Amino acid sequence: MAELTPLKDVVSRFGLDARKALGQHFLLDETVCARIARLPGDLAGRHVLEVGPGPGGLTRALLAAPIAHLTAVELDQRALAALAELDEAYPGRLTVLRQDAMKFDGTTLPAPRQVVANLPYNVGTPLLIGWLREAGSWERMTLMFQEEVALRIVAPPRTEHYGRLAVLAQWVAHCSIGIRLPPGAFRPPPKVHSAVVIVTPHAEQPEPALFRAMERVTAAAFGQRRKMLRGSLKSLGAAEALLAQCGIAGERRAEELTVAEFDSLAKAVHARLDDGGGPIQDAPE
The missing domain is CATH 1.10.8.100 (rRNA adenine dimethylase, C-terminal domain)
Known part of the structure; x- marks a missing residue:
């Protein structure tokens, strides 16, 4: 495999300044990306969906794992050129789609399938609810959110963050926080902390x-x-x-x-x- 361009250089080379309208905060620390890619457990033979790969930090970590195939859904045209280098480095293992993730049907991917993504802040919750509606189609979802949203997903009753999102998520899956990250882990730093939630659907699902x-x-x-x-x-x-x-x-x-x-x-x-x-x-x- 050819040596990859350092992530910071990728951002500069392709003009990938994070855009607020797209909810972008890029994770460029490759050590942290590798930790996140380990959270789902053994990914051997899995077909993985990543939403909002941006410059490809988490994408690289996932491709380094023994997954069957990675499908990356990205709306930002600038990121497509940056991700092309990864497509060349990992021939036949990466598909990059320029598409609105809210309109992408991930259940069309072969099983067993998982989602692993640093979700854009502005669409994270509706994306999760959509996946929860078809939770039985996913083996696991490992998802980065603003910490407040993550707390709303895992909250128990009679606590500050317990609400509709907690009930929907915990009704169909076991939910836990796998890692918390400070603003400084991202570029540009958001105003809030972030957290990765591991969502493992129950064997039995509601119709x-x-x-x-x-x-x-x-x-x-x-x-x-x-x-x-x-x-x-x-x-x-x-x-x-x-x-x-x-x-x-x-x-x-x-x-x-x-x-x-x-x-x-x-x-x-x-x-x-x-x-x-x-x-x-x-x-x-």
Whole structure:
């Protein structure tokens, strides 16, 4: 393999100044990139999706692992030329697509498949929710977020960060923080710390209609989180009866409920659909 251009030189050579509009903060420390690439465990034979590779720091670390193939989705035209050097250095192991990651269907990649990415800050959460909807299609997701978002994913009930994102994520996967990084690890340094979350989907996954029911329940419950559940769940219809059916007191608030209790509520709402009780619409992001 030919010697690669140092990452700092890649940024300079291709004019890859990070752009706020694209949520870019580049990770150029190759030691840190290697640590992140080890977090998913053994990647031998895996087809890996990376979103927002930028100058390719994490891309290099992933290609150094025994993966079957890496697909990198990048919207920034400037980065494509920088990544071309990696394509030449690792022939047949890298596919770079200039595409909006929000519109890319990663389940088209061969299995077993994983996501490993330093996600652009401005689309990290909606990307995660999209992957959670099809969590059974992924072996694991190793994802960099702003630390506050990472804490919202792994938070337990009755804590400051517990909310809709925690329930959705922990309902379908085991979630943990693998590494925390200070602003100085990035160029340019963001104003906040970052963290990598390891999301390992459960063996059993809800069907799409049940996931939509959970989205609707959590949107209602946390949309008015200061209200008691008997009030915040009114939009679902017959909130008191719904709560009684699940053995949940109407005086409780959303942040007090466990993921298992939200599971009961989602299943009850889903059953209404099966009984002809009206369509369940997608909840807003």
